[in-house]
Amino acid sequence: MATKLSGFPEFLPRERIVEQQVLDHLRRTFELHGFANIETRAVEPLDVLLRKGEIDKEVYAVKRLAAADTEPAELALHYDLTVPFARYVLENAGKLDFPFRRWQIQKVWRGERPQQGRFREFTQADIDIVARDVLPSHFDVEVARVMAEALAGLPIPTPTFQISNRKILEGFYLGLGVADPTAVMQVVDKLDKVPAEKIRVLLVEQGLEERQADSVLALAEIVTTDTSFVQRVEALGVEHEMLTEGLAELAQVIEGASGVDGVVVTADLRIARGLDYYTGTVFETRLAGWEHLGSICSGGRYDELAQDRKGTYPGVGISLGVSRLLVPLELSASRSVPSVVLVAVGDEESRADSDAVARRLRARGIATEVAPKAAKFGRQIQFAEKRGIPYVWFPPSSVKDIRSGDQVDADPDVWTPPTIDLTPNILTKTESLKETNS
RNA sequence: GUGGGUGUAGCUCAGCUGGUAGAGCACCGCCUUGUGGUGGCGGUGGUCGCGGGUUCGAGUCCCGUCACUCACCCCA
Numbered sequence: 078m079a080t081k082l083s084g085f086p087e088f089l090p091r092e093r094i095v096e097q098q099v100l101d102h103l104r105r106t107f108e109l110h111g112f113a114n115i116e117t118r119a120v121e122p123l124d125v126l127l128r129k130g131e132i133d134k135e136v137y138a139v140k141r142l143a144a145a146d147t148e149p150a151e152l153a154l155h156y157d158l159t160v161p162f163a164r165y166v167l168e169n170a171g172k173l174d175f176p177f178r179r180w181q182i183q184k185v186w187r188g189e190r191p192q193q194g195r196f197r198e199f200t201q202a203d204i205d206i207v208a209r210d211v212l213p214s215h216f217d218v219e220v221a222r223v224m225a226e227a228l229a230g231l232p233i234p235t236p237t238f239q240i241s242n243r244k245i246l247e248g249f250y251l252g253l254g255v256a257d258p259t260a261v262m263q264v265v266d267k268l269d270k271v272p273a274e275k276i277r278v279l280l281v282e283q284g285l286e287e288r289q290a291d292s293v294l295a296l297a298e299i300v301t302t303d304t305s306f307v308q309r310v311e312a313l314g315v316e317h318e319m320l321t322e323g324l325a326e327l328a329q330v331i332e333g334a335s336g337v338d339g340v341v342v343t344a345d346l347r348i349a350r351g352l353d354y355y356t357g358t359v360f361e362t363r364l365a366g367w368e369h370l371g372s373i374c375s376g377g378r379y380d381e382l383a384q385d386r387k388g389t390y391p392g393v394g395i396s397l398g399v400s401r402l403l404v405p406l407e408l409s410a411s412r413s414v415p416s417v418v419l420v421a422v423g424d425e426e427s428r429a430d431s432d433a434v435a436r437r438l439r440a441r442g443i444a445t446e447v448a449p450k451a452a453k454f455g456r457q458i459q460f461a462e463k464r465g466i467p468y469v470w471f472p473p474s475s476v477k478d479i480r481s482g483d484q485v486d487a488d489p490d491v492w493t494p495p496t497i498d499l500t501p502n503i504l505t506k507t508e509s510l511k512e513t514n515s
Numbered sequence: 516g517u518g519g520g521u522g523u524a525g526c527u528c529a530g531c532u533g534g535u536a537g538a539g540c541a542c543c544g545c546c547u548u549g550u551g552g553u554g555g556c557g558g559u560g561g562u563c564g565c566g567g568g569u570u571c572g573a574g575u576c577c578c579g580u581c582a583c584u585c586a587c588c589c590c591a
Binding site for chain 1: 516548549550551582583584585586587588589590591
């Protein structure tokens with residue numbers, strides 16, 4: 078009996094076609110910008126995963142079945158691609174060329190309870206850039222820009238990048254005289270769920286004066302689509318060296334990442350991010366109309382994640398939740414198979430003729446399959462229609478577009494379908510409903 | 516991990532205070548011996564999530580359990 082496992086999504090062929098096209102597009106975009114690919118193993122030593130990220134992160138431990146019950150698990154499935162990447166950089170530092178830019182698309186695993194857009198096994202698409210000792214801030218701009226371009230090319234609702242910089246928050250809090258900036262950040266991070274009034278109470282409970290709490294909230298309210306946030310922060314009258322540095326960096330990122338068609342870029346000073354390894358720029362991304370999914374694409378600058386006795390490798394990266402994006406949107410494809418053409422079979426004696434037609438079409442890159450049995454032609458057309466195959470070829474030399482009903486004489490060595498039919502097309506949910514109703 | 520909801524055909528669901536397991540869609544066949552439709556007729560398909568209890572009798576009531584799902588938490 079087949080059992081559906083919650084949080085471990087599996088696609089039908091049509092949905093998988095969509096996923097593959099999305100992954101192809103991401104890869105193409107990343108490589109267009111010169112990012113190299115690596116794949117890291119699925120498991121990491123448990124202590125590597127627990128040391129770098131959150132201790133309370135739900136991690137799947139991995140243990141041999143034959144291991145003694147008393148033997149503790151030493152390996153665990155990775156829950157993101159950033160921490161394994163940092164480990165990989167340290168391990169191969171002598172063989173990598175810096176600054177090192179890489180893309181990586183792999184499954185990751187988390188033990189959290191599944192919900193819409195939230196899985197236990199899911200695919201992430203990451204780009205990261207690391208350097209030795211120093212990583213100039215123009216690389217923060219670059220990862221934002223590349224990911225914006227990648228998202229802009231996908232059949233999804235408009236994404237909004239919400240970009241901030243931890244130095245702004247921390248510098249501002251220090252300038253205000255707040256004792257524990259990190260604790261304040263964690264409270265402010267809840268602003269999208271908890272009303273401002275309640276946040277204010279929480280801040281005062283943290284030991285902030287009313288005046289400080291008001292300033293903290295005033296900073297968090299600042300959202301701009303250009304660099305005018307700088308003036309608005311300065312107008313709050315708080316000064317600190319780190320704040321100034323953060324403002325300059327964020328202005329650079331906002332300016333550099335804007336201007337990609339189909340993507341909104343905002344400086345959003347609410348964004349703090351829970352993970353503690355971020356040290357500067359932080360990214361989150363929301364989809365218009367799908368805000369309840371949370372961020373579909375997040376990341377930031379981590380200056381100290383990868384370091385050993387020999388040195389430190391500052392990095393900046395951004396991670397797209399491919400599964401979070403695809404599963405809720407319920408995108409489908411115009412067909413469930415790659416085939417552009419189904420070659421009909423008149424009778425089993427002439428199957429070889431049909432095979433010959435198929436071979437000639439395939440020789441020119443046209444995905445083709447031959448009908449499984451010599452049923453009535455009406456049945457063979459229905460076979461194609463059910464799978465979304467747009468053309469049926471009747472040997473020796475007639476091809477029918479079964480969507481329009483148009484049938485023409487054609488030579489299998491010459492006939493070419495329109496480019497748009499060469500690969501399956503992605504349909505949004507409403508488009509696929511329209512298709513089945515027509 | 517905490518709390519709510521739901522489990523009946525491939526899918527969507529109905530099944531009253533307990534009395535022979537149902538519909539629509541899908542699928543297969545025929546009417547229609549070779550180019551898709553519609554209509555009609557016929558057919559396949561169910562350990563009613565699982566285990567126990569009450570009862571002459573349980574899809575229905577009770578207990579347990581599992582799964583799915585939603586919210587919290589957290590996050591891609």
